[in-house]
Amino acid sequence: MDKIVFHHAPMSRSNIVHWMLEELGVPYELHAMSLQRGDHKQPDYLAINPMGKVPAITHQGVTITEAAAICAYLADEFPAAKLSVPIGDPRRGAYLKWLFFGPSCLEQAIIDRLNDRPQIPPSSSSYGTYDAVMETLAQALAKGPYLLGQHFTAADVVIGSGIQWGTMMNALPERAEFGGYIERVSARPAAQRSFIMNQELYAQLYPKAG
Ligand SMILES: N[C@@H](CCC(=O)N[C@@H](CS)C(=O)NCC(=O)O)C(=O)O
Incomplete structure (x- = not known):
């Protein structure tokens, strides 16, 4: 299996993809970046994502950006984790709706x-x-x-992350x-693992942030 390379900055939108990868339980190689240091604006990363933003993944020679698109891609690519709703399933439309x-919207x-x-x-607001x-x-x-x-999907990773973040920001x-x-979503073992790993990574990358 071609390993997923994950370009990640902790405590940012790329936490969404980190949680997703932990849900999948597949191996991945994490490239940690410091936004403070401006790693995401360096030429080597701009060659991966010209937007100069995280997250991004590279898999099977292809780079994918946009957190929700990455979650959708991973869910389809690794069906054993049952985080997608397959084509032909009547719930597929609702699944895609929540991913987007x-x-x-949120x-x-x-x-x-x-x-x-x-x-x-x-009427003109998205x-x-x-x-x-x-x-x-x-x-x-x-x-x-x-x-x-009853079915937890990649859409819950995306929406759950948004609701967690909005709550944290009192918004x-x-x-x-x-x-x-x-x-319910933050009690999931993958969400907890991701939370702890990101706190540790953040402390390593930003030692002065406290
Ligand atoms: N639409 C993108 C947004 C990505 C995004 O804005 N990432 C922020 C971190 S939360 C970032 O890379 N900011 C650094 C910058 O723009 O300089 C997605 O959903 O993945």
């Missing part, structure tokens, strides 16, 4: 709120309104335990649906 909802709504950006007309995003998510999670019922409403979901 993460970066295009993340954007949180970022706009954190930056006090004024609401643009909902996510409509903050309240619509939160209500839609809460309704989906109320059915639980995961977005697709999500306090709702039982979110609290319960965070408890």
